[in-house]
Amino acid sequence: MKKIVKVIGLIVFGFIIYYGFVTYPKLDLISGFSAKSVASAHFNDNRTLEVIEKSDNNIEMITLAKNKIDASGKFATASVYGLKERKAIYREGLGATLINDDFDVSKPYNIPKRNKIVNNLPFPYGNLEPKDTIFSTIDYERLKKTVANAFDKNGQNVKKTRSVLVLYKNKIIAEKYLKGFDKNSKILGWSMTKSLTATYFGILQKQGKIDIYKPAPIIEWQKDDRKNITINDLLHMNSGLEWEESYEKICDATKMLFQEEDMGKVQLDKPLKFKPNYHWNYSSGTTNLLSKILRSQFKNHQEYLDFWYVSLIDKIGMNSMIVESDMTGNFVGSSYGWATTRDWAKFGLLYLNKGNWNGEQLFDESWITFITTPTNNSDGQYGGHFWLNAGGKYPDAPKDLYSCNGFQGQRIFIIPSLDLVIVRMGLSEDFDFNGFLKEIIGSFEK
Structure with missing residues (x-):
């Protein structure tokens, strides 16, 4: 014994x-x-x-x-x-x-200057409630049922949807929130923030301040083959740089987000593993490197911080949004954008309207072609920091659908051919996105 x-x-x-x-x-x-x-x-x-x-x-x-x-x-x-x-x-x-323990919490720091526009226009261009609009081509009962089915019922905890918002021709046609959330609740978009980060390059390109087809302006790369990597390569996630992204284990991505002071430097220091423009590899490190490159375009840190809000976020009235920074003060463009569901929807509408916001062109229409052109070897899944349906990932949705995707099932679907923007925020990828899209699209008369 x-x-x-x-x-x-x-x-x-x-x-x-x-x-x-x-x-x-x-x-x-x-x-x-x-x-x-x-x-x-x-x-x-x-x-x-x-x-x-x-x-x-x-x-x-x-x-x-x-x-x-x-x-x-x-x-x-x-x-x-x-x-x-x-x-x-x-x-x-x-x-x-x-x-970390070395961070000086008493050290002065810059914060972005905001210009939150307040006006008497209805959503999406103002702060008032949207006007009720009825479209004769929509089966509202089917649409309402579809949106309701996106949420858990009877104590279930599988879909974990927090909000759904559907916009047609710039008008809200369906909106629902989980108990405890509402139109004012700020929700983390995770990697939807990547699409926001990429958009600043489209804005700078329209302003004639950057050429995305030129080599990335990184001094450390000039003595080896990394000098041939362009901003275009980084935007399409095919730089060829070494990177591992898996949230099931310790990897480059998790160590960057939860251990590093300068998140943009992690991808910068990685060696070249493949020839640029030939190997697609999804990388949050790449997006934070792009944020670091954005910082290099400005004379000082204050200008960099202000640019994110003045040129885009506050420009389109995403007044609730906040993009969080790393310990160096640079924005964590890969992951840390917070906003209400309605404000995330505004970002989708900006793209649906080809960069035009209430009469002002923020980026050229050609930018849409750029970000929706499939990356080499991505099987039509990925473009310029946006996910694509060109390869038929969602078989019951149009091929021109493209989206901002985030961890745990955050989505902004943009469907130009149907004049639709659909936002779903939640805490789980265990969600039938194809069926969800199919039913929403089916709510429209053919």
Whole structure:
């Protein structure tokens, strides 16, 4: 009997050692994700810690973290089994930033200057409620049912949809929110922010301030073959640079988001693995490098910060939006854009209207062709920082559909041929997007 107990004890001890060996390196990322998520959701959208832990942080492994919010100090902390405590601070104008022990919280910092236009125009061009518009070609009952079916029912927790908004000819024809959310709730777009980041290159190109077909302006690349990588290559995610993106394990992407001070530098330092323009590889590091390149286009940091809002965000009335920064003060263009569902929809409308916003052309119409041209070897899935349906990913939707996609099923679908923009925000990819699109499109008379 003693021998059996001893064997069992050794097995248990061995398991504990193995579990610790496998898990300990992840603790820094777990507590980092949790602290950042708590700080962002609480200070950007006023969510309680209870709500955040039951929804935003209800992810395998992340639930191991113990979180605290310091409302007066405007920061959040998280640790796992009392180990690897991480801290995320909130700064007005810059949102939440995950920091390390070397970060000087007393150091002065710049914040973007906002010009939030307030007028008496209805949505989408103003701050008033949208005008009721009835289209005779729409089966509203079918549309209402389709939108309702996008949400969980009877205590289910599978689809995890938080909001759905459907716009036709610039008019809201359907809108629904999960209990606890409404038109004023700011929701993290995750990688939808990538499409926003790319748009600044279209704006600069229209202003004649950048040539995206020229080599990327990176001094560190000038002594090797990386000097041939163009901004165009980066925008199409086919630079050929080494990068691993997987949110199921420790990889380049997770280490960048939850450990690095300068997120734009991570991809910059990677070696060339393939010839540029021949190998598509989705990379959040590439987008943050593009944000770093944007910074280099301005004389000082204040101009860089202001440009994101003056030239686009506030220009189209996305007054709720905030793009969060890394420890260097650069925007995390790959992942950290927050806005209401209606404001995310405005971004989709800007593209539906080919860069024209209420009479002002923010980028040339040719930019639409650029971002919807499939990247080499992407099987028609990806263009210039936008996802495409050219390869038929959604078989029951038009091939001209393109979209902004984010982690956990954030979507802005733009369908030019049908004059539609469809926004779905949630916490799960376990969602029948093709069926959802099919039913919405089916609500229109042929």
